[in-house]
Amino acid sequence: MLDIRGLAASINDTPILKGIDLTVPQGEVHAIMGPNGSGKSTLAYVLSGREGYEVTSGSVTYDGKDLLAIEPEDRAAAGVFLAFQYPVELPGVGNANFLRTALNAQRRARGEAELDAVQFLKLARGELRRLAIAEDMLKRNVNVGFSGGEKKRNEVLQMAILRPRLAILDETDSGLDIDALKIVAEGVNALRGPDFSALVITHYQRLLDHIVPDRVHVLAGGRILRSGGPELARELEAKGYTDMVAEAA
Amino acid sequence: MPAVTETLDTVSAVTQSGYKWGFETTIEMDLAPKGLNEDIIRLISARKEEPDWLLEWRLKAFAAWQQMAEPHWARVDHPRIDYQDLHYYAAPKKKAGPKSLDEVDPELLRTYEKLGIPLKERAILAGVEGADGPQSNIAMDAVFDSVSVATTFRSTLMKAGVIFCPISEAVRDYPELVQQYLGTVVPMADNFFAALNSAVFTDGSFCYVPKGVRCPMELSTYFRINARNTGQFERTLIIADAGSYVSYLEGCTAPQRDENQLHAAVVELIAMDDAQIKYSTVQNWYPGDANGRGGIYNFVTKRGACRGARSKISWTQVETGSAITWKYPSCVLMGDDSVGEFYSVAVTNNHQQADTGSKMIHIGRNTKSTIVSKGISAGKSNNTYRGLVRMLPKAAGARNYTQCDSLLIGDQCGAHTVPYIESRNPTAKVEHEATTSKIADDQLFYCRSRGLSEEDAVNLIVNGFCKDVLKELPMEFAVEAQKLLAVSLEGSVG
Numbered sequence: 001m002l003d004i005r006g007l008a009a010s011i012n013d014t015p016i017l018k019g020i021d022l023t024v025p026q027g028e029v030h031a032i033m034g035p036n037g038s039g040k041s042t043l044a045y046v047l048s049g050r051e052g053y054e055v056t057s058g059s060v061t062y063d064g065k066d067l068l069a070i071e072p073e074d075r076a077a078a079g080v081f082l083a084f085q086y087p088v089e090l091p092g093v094g095n096a097n098f099l100r101t102a103l104n105a106q107r108r109a110r111g112e113a114e115l116d117a118v119q120f121l122k123l124a125r126g127e128l129r130r131l132a133i134a135e136d137m138l139k140r141n142v143n144v145g146f147s148g149g150e151k152k153r154n155e156v157l158q159m160a161i162l163r164p165r166l167a168i169l170d171e172t173d174s175g176l177d178i179d180a181l182k183i184v185a186e187g188v189n190a191l192r193g194p195d196f197s198a199l200v201i202t203h204y205q206r207l208l209d210h211i212v213p214d215r216v217h218v219l220a221g222g223r224i225l226r227s228g229g230p231e232l233a234r235e236l237e238a239k240g241y242t243d244m245v246a247e248a249a
Numbered sequence: 250m251p252a253v254t255e256t257l258d259t260v261s262a263v264t265q266s267g268y269k270w271g272f273e274t275t276i277e278m279d280l281a282p283k284g285l286n287e288d289i290i291r292l293i294s295a296r297k298e299e300p301d302w303l304l305e306w307r308l309k310a311f312a313a314w315q316q317m318a319e320p321h322w323a324r325v326d327h328p329r330i331d332y333q334d335l336h337y338y339a340a341p342k343k344k345a346g347p348k349s350l351d352e353v354d355p356e357l358l359r360t361y362e363k364l365g366i367p368l369k370e371r372a373i374l375a376g377v378e379g380a381d382g383p384q385s386n387i388a389m390d391a392v393f394d395s396v397s398v399a400t401t402f403r404s405t406l407m408k409a410g411v412i413f414c415p416i417s418e419a420v421r422d423y424p425e426l427v428q429q430y431l432g433t434v435v436p437m438a439d440n441f442f443a444a445l446n447s448a449v450f451t452d453g454s455f456c457y458v459p460k461g462v463r464c465p466m467e468l469s470t471y472f473r474i475n476a477r478n479t480g481q482f483e484r485t486l487i488i489a490d491a492g493s494y495v496s497y498l499e500g501c502t503a504p505q506r507d508e509n510q511l512h513a514a515v516v517e518l519i520a521m522d523d524a525q526i527k528y529s530t531v532q533n534w535y536p537g538d539a540n541g542r543g544g545i546y547n548f549v550t551k552r553g554a555c556r557g558a559r560s561k562i563s564w565t566q567v568e569t570g571s572a573i574t575w576k577y578p579s580c581v582l583m584g585d586d587s588v589g590e591f592y593s594v595a596v597t598n599n600h601q602q603a604d605t606g607s608k609m610i611h612i613g614r615n616t617k618s619t620i621v622s623k624g625i626s627a628g629k630s631n632n633t634y635r636g637l638v639r640m641l642p643k644a645a646g647a648r649n650y651t652q653c654d655s656l657l658i659g660d661q662c663g664a665h666t667v668p669y670i671e672s673r674n675p676t677a678k679v680e681h682e683a684t685t686s687k688i689a690d691d692q693l694f695y696c697r698s699r700g701l702s703e704e705d706a707v708n709l710i711v712n713g714f715c716k717d718v719l720k721e722l723p724m725e726f727a728v729e730a731q732k733l734l735a736v737s738l739e740g741s742v743g
Contacts, residue, residue, distance in 0.1 A: 038524035050694050076699055088695035091713055091714065092714055092716040101701060
């Protein structure tokens with residue numbers, strides 16, 4: 001599904017990622033853990049195509065395609081979704097309008113029929129109910145005046161409606177209380193299945209109590225230090241990053 | 250800021266292909282010789298078969314104009330205009346006032362068809378704004394260069410008692426009404442361009458809504474400049490008598506030409522006790538090409554007088570066209586408890602210049618006004634909001650709220666806000682808020698990561714920015730306005 005080989009990337013000529021090898025098979029959820037400044041968010045942005053992140057070497061293959069060669073909107077249409085650490089406000093743009101425009105842009109790119117307002121509303125209401133999110137979320141302007149928790153829930157709602165095949169969650173758990181954390185986790189768990197893969201990026205182990213990953217990778221200094229099963233997250237929680245980085249060095 | 254850099258590149262590469270209204274109609278024209286003098290004014294007046302009082306009025310305006318100097322206080326820059334190098338009268342040949350649509354030159358009708366404005370009442374009943382729009386019910390007056398060519402739905406309106414006709418006909422058929430109100434809101438010597446208009450205006454629309462009548466349909470005028478080297482000087486006069494209501498919309502286009510064309514219109518609105526006038530403009534005159542060559546100079550005076558108690562005048566404008574826009578739709582709030590509103594979206598791209606805003610003059614007690622201005626600048630354009638709020642000594646309890654927001658696309662454009670506030674009554678309240686923002690890279694990336702193209706993302710963000718104004722437009726035109734915004738900013742991102 002996702003195959004990252006020797007990926008190195010810089011921001012303003014400062015190397016951040018220094019050779020990452022990572023494979024996420026179809027249907028699996030992998031966690032990326034690491035201390036602040038280890039390159040976690042950079043990895044998320046490189047995968048989703050943000051400008052300003054320069055890939056200096058290596059390759060990313062998604063579904064057999066060279067992911068780095070295509071535009072962000074085409075990556076979205078191909079099924080890649082990034083849940084932002086800091087979701088962006090769009091003043092005056094209604095959430096429902098935004099989501100329908102996005103969904104239809106993706107459907108158009110895939111050669112599928114677009115949804116009209118009624119069909120979309122039906123779909124959106126179903127997802128809202130499932131995620132126990134109040135319906136007025138659709139009427140509000142995208143992320144404007146949302147609390148931190150509401151912004152993250154909105155990311156999960158978008159993910160549920162857009163139905164990605166590869167979701168990248170960039171510290172979606174940061175700043176969330178336990179209830180909000182559960183909603184995020186349920187949102188991801190509900191999508192789990194043979195056609196869904198995810199990269200869950202997090203600083204803390206607690207999210208992984210709710211989203212149990214197939215594999216855990218520890219990222220530090222722009223490299224993957226260790227990989228293992230879910231138990232690696234618990235080991236990390238017990239030891240802390242400093243010890244693990246020291247051990248690996 | 251890589252996305253913005255790319256934006257700048259494409260802005261500079263934009264061509265005028267975005268202006269799809271730039272065609273020219275080949276039609277036989279009746280042109281007055283170039284130049285402006287008393288003889289030309291007498292000729293215009295004679296062609297219009299005007300009464301003596303109006304000719305005298307024009308000549309007085311001309312005399313005043315000759316003593317005036319072109320104003321240069323606005324933040325716009327243009328070469329000197331040679332007022333003697335223009336035609337002041339241009340009319341499609343054939344007689345000026347056709348009795349029915351069958352008498353209108355078919356070439357002219359085709360032009361309006363190309364503009365998407367079916368003149369035939371049948372077509373209008375079938376819905377003007379594209380197949381997906383709501384059913385529309387709009388009476389329309391079409392002004393081609395200097396002359397009104399067709400007014401639809403007149404009989405329906407007459408039944409309701411509403412007079413809606415070319416102002417040249419109103420002069421002939423309702424001389425008392427015209428004489429009573431003409432120049433009472435915008436005096437003939439109000440300013441340089443208004444004086445010029447008063448001297449040479451050729452046509453425009455006239456509307457009178459009698460007491461207690463709610464005008465049964467939207468009224469609309471479509472202005473089109475076609476002839477080369479002509480100025481267009483239309484004059485609109487709308488009177489809403491006590492307790493009446495009218496909603497009026499004007500739209501404007503012109504062919505694409507290398508030389509600049511002058512448009513100096515005057516619009517006067519009068520609202521009596523409890524009357525309401527809603528005046529909407531979608532202005533899309535040719536803006537010039539990517540290098541700033543050609544385009545319309547739009548120097549317009551628009552003013553409404555809330556003469557009666559509890560009367561209300563509301564201006565809504567979407568300005569995407571013209572090389573230069575110089576325009577300040579205003580309200581003079583004389584009646585106690587009267588209300589003035591101004592909602593504006595002004596978009597400038599490439600080398601366009603806009604200096605626009607509003608004046609709210611509070612005279613009566615408890616008068617209220619609202620100004621919401623949204624300026625969007627892209628390319629190398631300059632966009633200025635200039636507004637005046639004046640509270641006179643008797644305006645006890647008066648209130649104004651002003652909000653000016655500017656959105657910048659790229660870093661070679663400019664946005665400026667110049668508010669003037671004068672309060673001479675201690676109980677009056679004036680509030681002013683202003684913001685300036687840029688379309689941020691993170692907003693664009695957020696949208697693109699959800700599957701939107703960069704262009705769609707810009708449209709979405711711009712429409713969101715303008716929402717408070719667009720929702721004030723009559724529904725039929727809100728869709729058109731959104732499309733216009735998209736076309737005007739086409740190519741402003743990569």
